[in-house]
Amino acid sequence: MKPVNVGICGLGTVGAGTFNVLKRNIDDIDRRAGRPVRITHVGARRDNPDCDLEGIQVSRDIFEVVKDPDVHIIVELIGGTTVSKELVLAAIKAGKDVVTANKALIAEFGNEIFAAAEQKGVVVAYEAAVAGGIPIIKAIREGLVANQISGLAGIINGTGNYILSEMREKGRAFDDVLAEAQALGYAEADPTFDVAGTDAAHKLTILAANAFGIPLQFDKVYTEGIAEMTQEDVQYADELGYRIKHLGIARRTDHGVEMRVHPTLIPNKRLIANVDGVMNAVLVFGDAVGPTMYYGQGAGAEATASAVIADIVDIARDIDSPGLVPHLGFSVETKDLNVLTSEEITTAYYLRISVKDEVGQMARIADTLSQFGINMEAIIQKEAPDDTPLVPLILLTQPVSEKAMNSAITAIESLPSVTERVVRIRLERLDS
Ligand SMILES: NC(=O)C1=CN([C@@H]2O[C@H](COP(=O)(O)OP(=O)(O)OC[C@H]3O[C@@H](n4cnc5c(N)ncnc54)[C@H](O)[C@@H]3O)[C@@H](O)[C@H]2O)C=CC1
Ligand SMILES: N[C@@H](CC=O)C(=O)O
Numbered sequence: 351m352k353p354v355n356v357g358i359c360g361l362g363t364v365g366a367g368t369f370n371v372l373k374r375n376i377d378d379i380d381r382r383a384g385r386p387v388r389i390t391h392v393g394a395r396r397d398n399p400d401c402d403l404e405g406i407q408v409s410r411d412i413f414e415v416v417k418d419p420d421v422h423i424i425v426e427l428i429g430g431t432t433v434s435k436e437l438v439l440a441a442i443k444a445g446k447d448v449v450t451a452n453k454a455l456i457a458e459f460g461n462e463i464f465a466a467a468e469q470k471g472v473v474v475a476y477e478a479a480v481a482g483g484i485p486i487i488k489a490i491r492e493g494l495v496a497n498q499i500s501g502l503a504g505i506i507n508g509t510g511n512y513i514l515s516e517m518r519e520k521g522r523a524f525d526d527v528l529a530e531a532q533a534l535g536y537a538e539a540d541p542t543f544d545v546a547g548t549d550a551a552h553k554l555t556i557l558a559a560n561a562f563g564i565p566l567q568f569d570k571v572y573t574e575g576i577a578e579m580t581q582e583d584v585q586y587a588d589e590l591g592y593r594i595k596h597l598g599i600a601r602r603t604d605h606g607v608e609m610r611v612h613p614t615l616i617p618n619k620r621l622i623a624n625v626d627g628v629m630n631a632v633l634v635f636g637d638a639v640g641p642t643m644y645y646g647q648g649a650g651a652e653a654t655a656s657a658v659i660a661d662i663v664d665i666a667r668d669i670d671s672p673g674l675v676p677h678l679g680f681s682v683e684t685k686d687l688n689v690l691t692s693e694e695i696t697t698a699y700y701l702r703i704s705v706k707d708e709v710g711q712m713a714r715i716a717d718t719l720s721q722f723g724i725n726m727e728a729i730i731q732k733e734a735p736d737d738t739p740l741v742p743l744i745l746l747t748q749p750v751s752e753k754a755m756n757s758a759i760t761a762i763e764s765l766p767s768v769t770e771r772v773v774r775i776r777l778e779r780l781d782s
């Protein structure tokens with residue numbers, strides 16, 4: 351069989367991982383692909399000491415890789431959305447298939463990129479862009495094709511989960527764990543993408559499009575990060591039988607689609623509540639299959655390389671008849687499912703309210719909540735910490751619209767006995 355020639359653009363964490371795993375496992379990969387898969391050209395600003403580039407053409411200008419007539423597949427691993435977009439569109443224009451790990455690029459410009467690829471009859475594959483090594487795109491787009499998917503919830507940022515896990519298990523400081531995640535190659539070039547939830551929002555955009563057959567709509571994802579998480583809330587949640595995880599949630603309701611990313615309390619008996627460290631997990635609810643969960647390493651050089659190479663092999667297998675699976679899983683998209691605003695979303699809540707230690711405060715707060723139709727499921731009152739006269743009240747509510755919760759919190763914060771901001775974290779049972 352004729353070999354398929356691969357050009358890698360970007361030789362950082364994932365680029366080097368891809369280069370080395372492909373080299374290490376080449377015998378099995380070739381047998382699986384049914385033809386030799388060869389890296390013939392690398393585009394990199396500088397050589398990477400982890401990669402032996404002997405016998406491989408190296409260009410400092412990545413566009414030289416696209417111009418190389420012998421390269422069939424362009425692997426974009428430079429990140430960002432400017433040069434990478436130019437590179438991917440140039441590759442498509444040149445009639446080449448593309449593999450990318452770039453979730454920002456796909457979430458923000460995927461509609462345009464896929465349209466260009468379909469017009470040209472080439473493939474843009476992006477398994478590595480969501481949940482690293484977990485084959486979640488393949489699972490949703492192919493394995494679950496029989497199902498109407500009602501929703502999904504995932505831990506889809508390895509850096510964030512690593513930080514939250516280390517804070518909870520070892521009491522480590524946020525910045526210290528983030529620096530370690532950067533050194534391990536988990537974090538984005540700009541780690542605020544991880545911390546502020548943007549990276550998870552990019553991935554959720556892609557998951558929701560594949561689950562529901564809707565266009566990519568990154569700008570409609572409600573996004574909160576993990577920067578404000580405190581040890582205090584992690585501990586109180588634990589006492590109530592919950593873990594706090596940073597989740598991406600997409601759900602199809604009678605009123606529209608929810609797309610949101612935020613810290614979430616989950617009952618600690620759920621499998622997904624026990625996914626720790628850099629591991630990711632995505633729970634998908636299909637009407638025929640029921641709940642299924644996909645678990646694995648969400649970041650890191652070789653885990654991500656695993657997904658990049660899977661895409662390369664998929665393309666190599668179908669090189670003469672590409673494009674059998676639509677880019678976002680559906681051959682016909684629906685534009686009829688509107689995306690709900692955050693105020694329209696209904697969830698249960700964890701609230702931590704610091705009140706002056708005076709008689710009747712708990713009743714006053716319960717009364718204020720009930721004025722907005724909010725029922726409580728649980729309430730605990732803690733001792734005032736040594737350095738403050740304020741008593742923490744911890745409440746769990748029944749599901750309520752965010753609009754009602756916003757109004758209730760404004761009313762509570764205006765009570766004379768409440769002098770600090772109310773902490774709120776959404777709570778999901780994840781049983782359907
Ligand atoms: N690190 C991880 O665990 C994961 C990363 N990704 C994605 O993979 C992509 C690459 O990420 P990393 O490898 O972590 O980043 P990185 O920063 O380690 O590597 C990027 C490489 O591209 C090079 N580069 C950037 N612009 C270039 C240009 N114009 N010409 C030549 N080289 C250029 C940089 O010098 C660097 O070596 C990003 O889109 C990222 O979001 C996806 C999943 C996991
Ligand atoms: N920075 C990302 C890398 C993988 O997508 C993460 O931490 O999950």
Ligand code: NA
Pocket residue numbers: 477478479480481482483484485486487657
């Ligand atoms: Na993946």
